[in-house]
Amino acid sequence: MTPPRDNAPARPSPATTLNRAPHPSARPSPATTLNRAPHPSARPSPATTLNRAPHPSARPSPATTLNRAPHPDAGPGDALPDHPDFLWRNPEPKRSYDVVIVGGGGHGLATAYYLAENHGITNVAVLEKGWLAGGNMARNTTIIRSNYLWDESSGIYEHSLKLWETLEEDLDYPILFSQRGVLNLAHSLQDIRDSKRRVHANQLNGIDAEWLEPDEVAKVCPIVNLSPDVRYPVLGATYQPRAGIAKHDYVAWGFARRADVHGIDLIQDCEVTGLDIQGGRIRGVRTTRGPIAAGKVALAGAGHSSVLASMAGLRLPLQSHPLQALVSELLEPVHPTVVMSNAVHVYVSQAHKGELVMGAGIDSYNGYGQRGAFHILERQMAAALELFPVFARAHMLRTWAGIVDVTPDASPIVGLTPVEDLYLNCGWGTGGFKATPGVGWCYAHTIATGQPHPYNAPFTLDRFTTGALVDEHGAAAVAH
Numbered sequence: 001m002t003p004p005r006d007n008a009p010a011r012p013s014p015a016t017t018l019n020r021a022p023h024p025s026a027r028p029s030p031a032t033t034l035n036r037a038p039h040p041s042a043r044p045s046p047a048t049t050l051n052r053a054p055h056p057s058a059r060p061s062p063a064t065t066l067n068r069a070p071h072p073d074a075g076p077g078d079a080l081p082d083h084p085d086f087l088w089r090n091p092e093p094k095r096s097y098d099v100v101i102v103g104g105g106g107h108g109l110a111t112a113y114y115l116a117e118n119h120g121i122t123n124v125a126v127l128e129k130g131w132l133a134g135g136n137m138a139r140n141t142t143i144i145r146s147n148y149l150w151d152e153s154s155g156i157y158e159h160s161l162k163l164w165e166t167l168e169e170d171l172d173y174p175i176l177f178s179q180r181g182v183l184n185l186a187h188s189l190q191d192i193r194d195s196k197r198r199v200h201a202n203q204l205n206g207i208d209a210e211w212l213e214p215d216e217v218a219k220v221c222p223i224v225n226l227s228p229d230v231r232y233p234v235l236g237a238t239y240q241p242r243a244g245i246a247k248h249d250y251v252a253w254g255f256a257r258r259a260d261v262h263g264i265d266l267i268q269d270c271e272v273t274g275l276d277i278q279g280g281r282i283r284g285v286r287t288t289r290g291p292i293a294a295g296k297v298a299l300a301g302a303g304h305s306s307v308l309a310s311m312a313g314l315r316l317p318l319q320s321h322p323l324q325a326l327v328s329e330l331l332e333p334v335h336p337t338v339v340m341s342n343a344v345h346v347y348v349s350q351a352h353k354g355e356l357v358m359g360a361g362i363d364s365y366n367g368y369g370q371r372g373a374f375h376i377l378e379r380q381m382a383a384a385l386e387l388f389p390v391f392a393r394a395h396m397l398r399t400w401a402g403i404v405d406v407t408p409d410a411s412p413i414v415g416l417t418p419v420e421d422l423y424l425n426c427g428w429g430t431g432g433f434k435a436t437p438g439v440g441w442c443y444a445h446t447i448a449t450g451q452p453h454p455y456n457a458p459f460t461l462d463r464f465t466t467g468a469l470v471d472e473h474g475a476a477a478v479a480h
Contacts, residue, residue, distance in 0.1 A: 080247075080352060081174040087253055088132075088260035093267050096293035097125045099447060100285055102272050102308060103300035104128025105137040106248070106433060107425055109255035109266075110440025111298060111447070113171075116262035118441070119448040124264045125294075127287060129271035133252030136302045139370070139402035140433040141325050141359045143338055143349065145182045145243035147202050147209050152458035152470045153411060154205045157431075159455050160438025161242060167437055173254035175246045176352050180337045182243035183212070183221060185387075187232035187343040195238045202240075210239045221337050223390050230386060232343045245338065245349055248433060255440070275311045281420040282312075298423040298447050303368065303403025305426030312419050317464050318405045318427055321362040324372035326380070326399040328391070330354040339387065346383035355397060358384050362404060362430070372401035404429050409469040414439060414456040415446055423447055424461060 099115060101108045104126045115121040128134075144164055146157035168175050186195045195211065202209035214226050217237050226234050256266055267289070274286035275297065284293040301308045303320045335350035346360050360380035363372050377399055385392055407413060407427040412435070414425045425443050428435060442453035452460065458470055 080176070083253070087257045088266050090268065091265045093125060093127075093265065093270060093287070093289055093292055095291075096284070097265075098123040098295045099298060100124075100292060100294035100296070101126045101298045101300055102285065103135075103302065104132045104256075104266060104268065105135050105300065105302060106133065106252055106255070106436040107302075107428075107439055107443070108298075108300040109133065109252055109259060110436050111300060111425070111443045112259040112264045112266075113255045113262070114441050114444035115448060116259065116264060118444060121448055122263045124259075125292065126259070126264065126266050127270045127272055127285070127292075128266070128268050129288075131268050132256055132266060133249060136402040136404070136432060137248055137252050139323075139325070139400050140248055141347070141349070141357050142245045142248050142351070142433060143182065143243070143347070144177070144246060144434040145240050146207055146434075147182070147184075147198065147238065147240045147243070148472055149198050149201055150470050150472060151201075151205060153472050154202065154207055156438050156442065156455040156459075157435060158205070158207055159441070160435050163437035163441065164246065165242075167251075167254070171254035171258050173250065173257060175250045175254055177244065177246040178352070179242050179244040180349075181220065181239060181241045182338040182340065183217065183224075184238045185217070185224075185234050185339065185341040185343075186236045186238075187234065187341065189235075191343065192235055195236070199238050208240055208242050210241075212237045212239050221335070221339055223334060223388055224339060225387055225389055232341070232386070234387075243338065245351070247352060251436060255436075272308065272311075275308075275422070277312060277419055277422075280418075282422040296421045296423065296447055298425065298443065300425045300443070302426065302428070302432065303405050305405050305424070309417075309424065309426075312417070312422055314417060314419070316413070316424075316426065316461075317408055318413075319366055320368060320403050320405050321365070322367055322369055322372040322401040323359070323362045323404045323430060324376050324380075324399060324401045325357065325359040326377055327351070327358070327397050328356040328394045329397050331356065331394065334390070335388075341383070341387060344383040344386050346380045346387070348384050348388060356384075356391065356394060362406070363401075368403055370401045370403065372399070404432075408464065410472045411470040412439070412456075412459050413461050414443060414459045415452045415461065416450075417461060427459075 098121060101112055108126050112124050112126050115124055146154060146161040148154045148157050164177055186192045199209045199211050213236050214234055217224060217234060218226055260266060271288045272285050276283040282297045284291060285297060299305060299308050306316045306318045309316050331354050338349040340347035349357050351357050358380055363376055405426050406429045410429055413427040417424050423446060442456040445453040463469060
């Protein structure tokens with residue numbers, strides 16, 4: 001405790017305060033406020049607010065924030081919308097459901113929503129061993145695009161991009177989808193040939209894709225280093241204007257909120273420990289919260305898909321790797337688009353709050369850790385500075401890793417399994433977030449009808465025995 005100071009002013013006696021004029025900041029007594037006119041900043045009574053127009057500083061509902069423009073003097077992150085106090089229930093699991101979805105990330109939540117919205121199937125449970133959207137959905141870098149090389153890939157990703165463009169209105173929830181465009185840089189003659197080939201393939205499939213010369217790259221992103229005196233000079237780039245980013249946690253919460261409105265049970269802290277299979281058919285799941293019977297079971301476990309499938313005796317052609325990313329401190333808006341480079345091996349965007357988001361390739365080893373190795377971070381920061389010297393003094397704020405499941409052809413597996421009524425959605429590698437609404441739509445169709453949707457029909461498990469691979473290593477390339 002601080003001792004009193006010798007020169008502290010003396011406290012006046014009660015007698016001296018009887019007739020003293022009140023201090024300007026003093027709180028008036030109740031008697032003096034009985035007939036006092038209300039102060040301009042006073043909170044009105046409920047009766048006076050019934051027909052009152054909203055105050056300019058009032059918190060808007062989610063629907064009113066969808067297209068809200070930031071204040072001219074707003075700082076980084078000031079334009080982010082607020083959330084309602086309630087998003088979804090936290091129910092106890094029932095003993096049986098028509099459909100059980102294992103995995104409460106973006107794909108699982110989107111699938112649940114479209115089962116209800118498109119097919120009227122609402123007796124559904126989404127089981128998540130941790131908290132909703134706490135896995136890869138919380139750890140990705142939010143890039144959305146559809147400019148993949150092969151017809152099969154561009155079909156499902158373009159379907160997804162079209163859903164992204166109306167998703168805020170469909171979910172009645174702000175997801176901050178920003179179509180700021182994506183640049184894929186070319187640094188060699190082979191890069192140019194491969195990039196132009198992909199642009200032409202995209203254009204044949206009706207996808208917005210362009211080839212930009214270096215001076216056109218500078219117009220899209222003025223801060224990219226276009227000097228010829230660097231290790232990998234920029235010789236041009238592909239550009240998809242409709243591509244962009246969205247806020248990943250808002251996307252998950254929007255799907256969860258709408259699924260809950262349909263009566264779907266979102267059950268957290270419920271790990272699946274086994275699958276009940278009788279006569280070649282799935283009958284239910286065993287969980288840490290007891291057994292749950294199910295007419296159909298849909299796996300959506302991302303990096304843990306091979307672990308889940310092994311419970312049914314299935315050995316999947318998957319490898320799980322850590323995938324790292326990092327963000328910087330908050331900066332003023334400076335980076336107008338998304339830039340990727342396979343040669344330098346990094347991609348950089350600027351999030352809505354102002355931090356730079358950077359990522360690169362997967363760690364080379366297999367594992368289920370969510371930390372990753374330091375030397376990967378060191379390399380991707382060095383690569384980022386080659387492209388953006390302007391960021392040399394930016395500070396790294398935090399790093400993390402997700403667990404990506406990668407197939408031999410860098411394309412997903414979505415569809416039926418040899419076990420009747422057991423469905424599989426996995427192998428998205430580094431491209432899972434951008435596919436969230438599209439695969440949710442198609443996976444829900446597959447579960448509801450028992451037949452693959454045309455967009456996910458090419459991505460069956462048996463393609464690894466028939467040889468009908470969809471090799472997207474070139475378009476997937478750097479992790480994004």
